[in-house]
Amino acid sequence: MRFRSLAPAILISGAAFLVACQRSAPSTAPAMASGSSNNAAPVMPNGVTPQLVALGDSLFSGGSCQRCHGNGGVGGENGPSLKTGSWLHADGSFDALVRVITAGVPREALKDSTRRPMRGRGGPMNLTDEHVRAVSAYVWSISRDKK
Ligand code: HEC
Structure with missing residues (x-):
């Protein structure tokens, strides 16, 4: 008898709990979406621009890198x-x-161990810090090409 009279109260609090869950779902979803990148183009690292990637591309292709790593780093x-x-x-x-790439x-x-070592800063290219950043930006971008 006593149990039976409690049942409606349990039902009501259960329903209130469900409503609370549904309310909180939409408000957390946008927060999560803005915190993580979506599946579009990857967010570039700080200070990396398309121009820096393009400069890195020409340094990579015109310099020693492609002799060992192949055209386009393949x-x-x-x-x-x-x-x-x-x-x-x-x-x-x-x-x-x-x-x-610096070291x-x-x-x-x-x-x-059958390979020849890689010299720092592109060896004879003797890349400046800015040019190391450029080839790094290029390598960073080609490593994400296919994903
Ligand atoms: C003399 C050949 C040679 C040249 C020139 C060369 N590399 Fe390398 N590179 C290597 C070898 C060998 C490794 C390490 C492979 C191993 O450990 O077996 C390597 C490793 C790397 C790595 C690390 C890869 C990884 O899996 O962690 C990067 C990045 C890289 N090279 C970029 C460059 C860039 C950019 C240039 C031009 C500035 C360049 N390399 C020039 C031979 C070369």
Whole structure:
């Protein structure tokens, strides 16, 4: 008897709980959407512009990079592909690319010891900091091309 008289109260509070959930759903959804990037073009890292990527493209293609990494960074005899999105030395972030391209990959750090080491700053290209940022921006962008 007592239990039965409680039932409506339980039902009502249950319904109130459901209403509360439904109310909160639409208000949290936009907050989540604005916090994460959608599936459109990836947001460029700080300070990276299409112009910087274009400069990096011409430095990469005109300089030593493509001799080892292939035209467009597809991979070559002495250099891994830079387009696969998986990395041997960098985690793929812009900052990590800047670090590895500035420092190069010395022989003892090579993952594939049959390759020749990569010199820092493009070796004979002797890239300035700004040009390292440019080629890094280019590598960053081609590594995301296909996704
Ligand atoms: C002499 C050949 C050679 C040249 C020139 C060269 N690289 Fe490399 N690069 C390599 C090798 C070898 C590795 C490391 C592969 C390994 O560890 O087996 C590497 C690694 C890299 C990585 C790290 C890849 C990863 O998976 O973490 C990046 C980024 C890169 N090179 C960009 C460049 C850029 C940009 C240039 C031009 C400024 C350049 N490389 C010039 C041979 C070269």
